[in-house]
Amino acid sequence: MTSRRVLPAMVREASPPLLLVSLCGWVLLAAGEGLWSVPLCSPSPTLVTSGAAFSTVYGVGATAVLAALLWLLMIVAMTAPLLAQPIAQLRLRSLARRRNRSAALFAVAYLLVWIAVGPILLAAPNAIAVAAGAAGVPAWLVAVAIAALWQAAPLRQSALNRCHRVPNLAAFGPEADRDCIRYGLLQGLLCAATCAPAMLLPLAAPQLHLALMFVLSVALQIERLAPPRTPRWTFRVVPGQAAAPVVFRSIRGSLR
Numbered sequence: 001m002t003s004r005r006v007l008p009a010m011v012r013e014a015s016p017p018l019l020l021v022s023l024c025g026w027v028l029l030a031a032g033e034g035l036w037s038v039p040l041c042s043p044s045p046t047l048v049t050s051g052a053a054f055s056t057v058y059g060v061g062a063t064a065v066l067a068a069l070l071w072l073l074m075i076v077a078m079t080a081p082l083l084a085q086p087i088a089q090l091r092l093r094s095l096a097r098r099r100n101r102s103a104a105l106f107a108v109a110y111l112l113v114w115i116a117v118g119p120i121l122l123a124a125p126n127a128i129a130v131a132a133g134a135a136g137v138p139a140w141l142v143a144v145a146i147a148a149l150w151q152a153a154p155l156r157q158s159a160l161n162r163c164h165r166v167p168n169l170a171a172f173g174p175e176a177d178r179d180c181i182r183y184g185l186l187q188g189l190l191c192a193a194t195c196a197p198a199m200l201l202p203l204a205a206p207q208l209h210l211a212l213m214f215v216l217s218v219a220l221q222i223e224r225l226a227p228p229r230t231p232r233w234t235f236r237v238v239p240g241q242a243a244a245p246v247v248f249r250s251i252r253g254s255l256r
Contacts, residue, residue, distance in 0.1 A: 025077025113188025
């Protein structure tokens with residue numbers, strides 16, 4: 001993709017409603033960073049115990065359910081812009097009277113995947129700390145190694161390539177609802193497969209978790225602009241590494 005085409009592509013694929021949802025999520029997270037850094041980033045074996053720890057510190061009203069809602073807020077803030085293209089394709093292939101229903105079913109199915117992934121990722125800082133202690137290295141270094149190895153793997157590129165594919169979607173009846181749910185589950189699984197390992201670094205660095213999550217979100221959005229590549233081992237271990245220079249040249253050229 002040439003530098004003259006990247007910026008128009010970013011504008012074309014952006015969805016103002018999804019960008020607004022993402023922005024609201026980041027504002028809420030930033031406003032309450034000190035409040036919900038405990039359940040989102042403390043090394044805790046499970047989401048339940050993380051929520052219990054949060055409740056102990058901040059009162060009986062803060063429960064594991066609240067911790068789960070805050071986790072979803074983080075996911076919505078990070079991934080909402082990534083769903084612009086899938087939801088646009090979904091609405092394009094749906095009847096006018098079904099478009100909102102289709103998008104809602106897709107979004108619920110997508111979030112269900114991240115609800116299932118949440119306890120695993122929230123347990124990861126504890127496991128990383130144990131591994132780092134055994135190896136005598138900082139926990140963040142272990143998280144970087146895991147994320148970089150997965151970023152370079154052909155399997156991740158295969159999952160990233162599949163994010164751009166749109167399955168056949170029925171237009172009527174229960175089959176249409178089923179296909180929307182399947183599409184949401186598939187996108188959730190692919191997004192978790194490509195994004196979750198990279199999220200280990202912010203989760204292993206509680207002091208910088210919000211800033212790192214935001215940077216990661218932007219990098220993943222830039223990465224989605226890159227065309228599919230043949231899956232193979234690569235040295236491009238930073239999300240958006242290949243597309244970022246082209247994006248910056250495009251922005252600089254548009255300002256001239």
